[in-house]
Amino acid sequence: MAVTLNEITKYVKHNNSDIKFDINVIPDFEQPAKIPQKVVNPERLLEDEREKTLDTNVLKYRRDEIINLPTFLDKFFDLNNYYTFGVVQEKSFIYSLLYVVDTNFKFLSETDQAALVAEKSVEFLEALGADTEFKKGTEATKALHAEDYTNNRVVEFLSGNLQRNIIILDLNEKTHQLYREFNGDFTTVVVLKSGTTYFPLSCIDGSDISNSTAISLMKFFK
Numbered sequence: 001m002a003v004t005l006n007e008i009t010k011y012v013k014h015n016n017s018d019i020k021f022d023i024n025v026i027p028d029f030e031q032p033a034k035i036p037q038k039v040v041n042p043e044r045l046l047e048d049e050r051e052k053t054l055d056t057n058v059l060k061y062r063r064d065e066i067i068n069l070p071t072f073l074d075k076f077f078d079l080n081n082y083y084t085f086g087v088v089q090e091k092s093f094i095y096s097l098l099y100v101v102d103t104n105f106k107f108l109s110e111t112d113q114a115a116l117v118a119e120k121s122v123e124f125l126e127a128l129g130a131d132t133e134f135k136k137g138t139e140a141t142k143a144l145h146a147e148d149y150t151n152n153r154v155v156e157f158l159s160g161n162l163q164r165n166i167i168i169l170d171l172n173e174k175t176h177q178l179y180r181e182f183n184g185d186f187t188t189v190v191v192l193k194s195g196t197t198y199f200p201l202s203c204i205d206g207s208d209i210s211n212s213t214a215i216s217l218m219k220f221f222k
Contacts, residue, residue: 058171059194062086067199070171076213076220084192084199091117092198094149096191099200101162106202121147127161150198155179164189167214168198169221176221188214 058070063086069079085106087095094117098105105113125144134140134157143151149158159166159180165188168177172194187208190201201209 056172057194057197059084059192059197059199061089061194061197061199063089069201076217077209081204082201083204084201087198087200088113089197091147091149093191094120094147096198096200097149097158097166097189100189100191100202101164103206124158124161128157131157131161133157133160152179159186162189163187165211165214166191167218168193169201169217170194174221176218178218182215182218184211187211190214190217 059067061067065086067084067086069082069084071079073079073082085099087099088110095113098113098117098120102116105116108116121144125141128134128141128144134153138153140151140153140157143149143154148154155166155168155177156179158164163183163186165178165182165186166180167188167190169190170176170193188211190209192199192201203209
């Protein structure tokens, strides 16, 4: 059975060496064979502890780290070739989108990434003002000014502007969102969502996901 990139990453993170010690054991302090079950009261947890204990998201966010993809995605593509990454959480959608669309984005420093996002925001607003389908003062313009990139009309505009099918897969709910009619002439970008955070679906060699795979994903994530 082949070993996937996800499995290698998981075991590297959680590997603990088995080191043997010769020590004198005091029976009174020896760990019993049966360990009592821990009962957690969420009301008494600190904020960070509560998040760790109650986090039921499929993807566990970690800033600037490769994050394991769920194994059920292996029916759509080789998990050795695809991965996701913990981008800036506060603007995770636009960062995830640029992470996939711009192959150089992932190699920029945090400062340069922020500068590029700001630059792209200005470009998008200018293009939006010139687009007859999205006149100034509309919902999309207001949302872009507020840096609300997940607004339905903004995603629809970005799809046409970038000439990309932008598919959002909600891994928790097993649903997908596509705010502009799927265009077979466009390449496809898949942005993953888990909870309120977005993650890029990126190929190691920088290639785009095939439209046939994208259609299969949409059929599965209804």
